[in-house]
Amino acid sequence: MEQKNIRTSVLISTYNWPEALKRSVGGMLSQTVMPGEIVIADDGSGPGTAAVIDSLRAESPVPIIHVWQEDRGFRKSMILNKAIARMTGDYVLQIDGDVIPSRHFVSDHLELAERGFFVCGSRVRLSPEVTRRVLSDEHFRPTLFNMPLSFAANSLRSRLLRHWMATRYGRRIDHLRGCNMAFWRDDLIRVNGFNEDLTQWGHEDGEIAFRLHFAGVGKKSLKMGGCVYHLYHPEASRSGEQRHLDELERVKQGRISRCDNGIDKYLKQ
Structure with a gap:
């Protein structure tokens, strides 16, 4: 499918880290191929985040939509x-x-966009020192020389290898990172979006990936292109992880393709 025929929406989730969000959205505004719009999913951030979004709107050539909900604990889904x-x-x-998207993030994802598939991309985890430099200097860019060697390969680009690896790498359904994924919107609606019964940290990405799989949507992996640079931060609490793992297992065992508590309640009738 031709890239020009696909209207893209970038979905960015955030919570009370406006400095990081500024760099993340800034990376989207520096793409070699621009998205159609940027939609920020804000799980209850304070006014600092809204102020950053307003300033970014002033320089953005595409619409930036800020979707906010009251802070009542972790409600990412x-x-x-x-x-x-x-x-x-x-x-x-x-x-x-x-995360900060690489300059070809949108372009590389669109190369692999195909009806009947969702796509999982890669990330590069930055060190605390490089993260500090990224946040303090808007002109600083992560390079092969300042990232951990174990992640360096994820930042490489090769069109030939990108296409060759798409259906050969990471074939396990939950081999993925929610910080770098792509979906057809109507596929998400078909499985009723993210499962809002998952109200703690983790596995909402793997859970929806399995439901898409059971709905007949294939998986591709985006390697050798389209990576994101993950800013360092302390790990989130995993105190409620088992509840999510139990739900994931229920989906897998029951081959469930649609959740009950999902997106349908927000869609126009």
């Missing part, structure tokens, strides 16, 4: 659904607000 419901694009490129 809910705010993602609300944001997807507001989108106008056909293809959703999902990242987190603590």
